[in-house]
Amino acid sequence: MCAPAGESGSHTMYTGQLIHLQWLAMASDSNLDHFRVVIIGTGFSGLLCTAYLKDADIDDVRVFEMTPSVGGVWARNGVGAYPGAACDVPAYSYLPFLDKTGVVPSKKYVSQSEIADYAELLTDFIGMRDTIAFSRKVVAVDYLGDGDRVWRVTTEDPTTGETADIVTCQHVVAANGPLSSPRMPEVEGMETFKGESFHTAMWDKSASLAGKHVGVIGTGASAAQVITTIVDEVDQLTVFQRTPTWCLPRNDEPTPDDIRAKFEAGGYSESLRRVDWRGDNPPDEPPLFEFEDLHDEQKNAGVCAMLTARINNDVKDPALAKLLTPDYPFFCKRALFIDDYYTTFNKNNVGLVDDPGGVVRINETGVEIARGETFDLDVIIYATGFDSNFIPFAVTGRGGVTLADRFGATEENRWQMTRPHSLWGIHVRDMPNFYMMIGPQAINPVTNVTLVCEEQAKYIANLVQRIADEGKTEVEPTEAAVDKWTDICDHSADGKVWLKCNNWYLKTTKSDQAAGRERSAGMFMHSYADYLQHILGHQGGTPDELLEMH
Known part of the structure; x- marks a missing residue:
């Protein structure tokens, strides 16, 4: 029996096709709830993505959270709820949407409990609590490729281990973050x-x-x-x-009156969070x-x-x-x-x-x-600490390709990546309409993570809306775009301080006997402004050049 042109006639491919047909049958024969977007996780990345989707009038969203509360690593009774836990970036620029919510942090470096409370407040400010399914741990994300019903997401009850919600959706946003698995x-x-x-x-x-x-x-x-x-x-x-x-003093203090006045005047937090990648206007406060x-x-x-x-x-x-x-x-x-x-x-x-x-x-x-x-x-x-697990659940894309495959890992040991392949740490080849937030190849070790969360959230929301406006159903990166970005990340630590000692930043992708040198393929080791040059300034290509829409 001849295989279709461009496809393998191997047993593996044949099995993958059978599984694909079974998925289609399951999707069409069942009464699964369907959503335009499914978001996994309610840390700041998941909250911000939902906020910007709502701003784009995209309300058909389901958010899965494996714990009983929002906040991700900062959640009440979450993995960051230990004595002394606090942000190590000034709260005035770390906490997003402060100017919108009108909240003024109590001090420069706020505690885990205050961050958890703010995440709860932000959830209600966005108006998204009804979209969240709590105590639902995502265990599998499977590509169906059936028009608008592109993905199936399977969850379980983390307490009982029993299968819980199973839904289909057009878009999946993995906003789970890498720091949820204690080491x-x-x-x-x-x-x-x-x-x-x-x-x-x-x-x-x-x-x-x-x-x-x-x-x-x-x-x-x-x-x-x-x-x-x-x-x-x-x-x-x-x-x-x-x-x-190495330890630096942070000179922590209650929020002084002059800072409080700046917040009350409006726009202060956004001025601190602004990173002008064009280099035209420096922020109000110089970096450390x-x-x-x-x-x-x-x-x-x-x-x-x-x-x-x-x-x-x-x-x-x-x-x-x-x-x-x-x-x-x-x-x-x-x-x-x-x-x-x-x-x-x-x-x-x-x-x-x-x-x-x-x-x-x-x-x-x-x-x-x-x-x-x-x-x-x-x-x-x-x-x-934590295992930097960017693949905490099984993701299977087109033709049976898994996210572990694309990250050079295995399903048995997903956290041990050897060479991730992505575009901007957001898109993955053969994973149409699948988006990562704070994934590999998106940040460097000194980036204020919530800044990346917000820019990625804006980008994903705009892209989801653009796909609909143009009458398309799917988007994924070109192979050439992924290869180019992976090569950029591969060399991004050259000449950087992070190659001068053993650290967790390079741990998951550190050794490469074939190349004979250390690599930084798992992270984007250039500056955050450089990252914005790519996703906003189109350095390296425009979305039309780097993405395939159909």
Whole structure:
């Protein structure tokens, strides 16, 4: 039997065609609810996308959220609801739509609870609460290719694991974000510990730390926030460090009267969030540091010298100060923005255990580090971050191609990407009408993420409306456009500070034996203004040149 022209006659393709026909039959034979757009996730990306769709008079939207509340990583009782959690970007520019909602943040760097409350308020301001199906975890997104019913989205109840809502839609927006899967360390004996233990992202609110010896494993952002918050509550705090972290003071303070007056006058937040990619008008407030300065070896060394002097000034014990001083360039790894991190180690009840080999074994009473020392603990807190999982559910596109295929991963290990292929971190080949927000190849490590959320939300809403206006049903990137963008991302870290140490930014795509060099294929390591040049300024091509509509 001959295969149609341009198609393989292989068993795999034949099986894929059968599955495709079964999908069509299921879609036509069932009474599945149908929506113009399905959005996955209610972090700020999902909220903003819904807002801009509504502005375009697109109201036929269903939003799936796997938790009982909005806010994504910041949600009430979400993965960011641990002691000390707060934004590390000034709230005045981090929180979107402040000028529209009339909300003035209580201080410069607001807490997780205030961000969660704002997400709830923003949801009602947008008028989208009725569009959200809460406690619905998306487990599969399958391409149908049936006119307006392009995709089928399957969810389950995260509590019972039973299949829940199944719907079809014309467009799918994956606004789930990459930081929803806590990374638990793989340490021998974790299950044997007799005390209390939990990850910061799964904080046990019933646990009492008062009067106890608490061990914190990790020295990243979540660890530092927890350490500085619980130190006066616990009897003894031991911090287990493999690698020290650069930490800048954030000079946090309640919102001063002059800033409050600027908010009340209107337009202040938008002036801070404005990134003029044409270079005509600088923002009202200068950035903390210039993007280019991070990658200038001499200027970066100057920042490191300044921070080293601060460590030596803040930490009374010179030997301890040395252990807390990184040996890599500033921002090669994520930097911290906390006022009292270093001085916390002066407290009598705080100890630092520095071992590059880290914790290697856990027993009934505590932990053992690589050099053989053991430490008895009452409580273990795993502050070990998140897996950067851009593919938390199965996505199957045209011809059985999966999103894992397009990202160089496998269905068994979706987070370990080798070389993602996308256009702008939004579009994926063979995934018509499928859009990612804050996906791979869209951000660099110093970008204010909510800025990207908003520009991507505007772009997606405009494109969905344009497809309808032009009488089209589907859109996807050309193969040439994807190849070009992937090549740009592949080389975007060349000459940048992020290639000078081991970090999570490059972790999922770091090694490439064939190319024989490190790569940054998983991120867009140029500036945010450069990113806007592509999606707004048409650098590299116009949408008509880079997209196929039919």
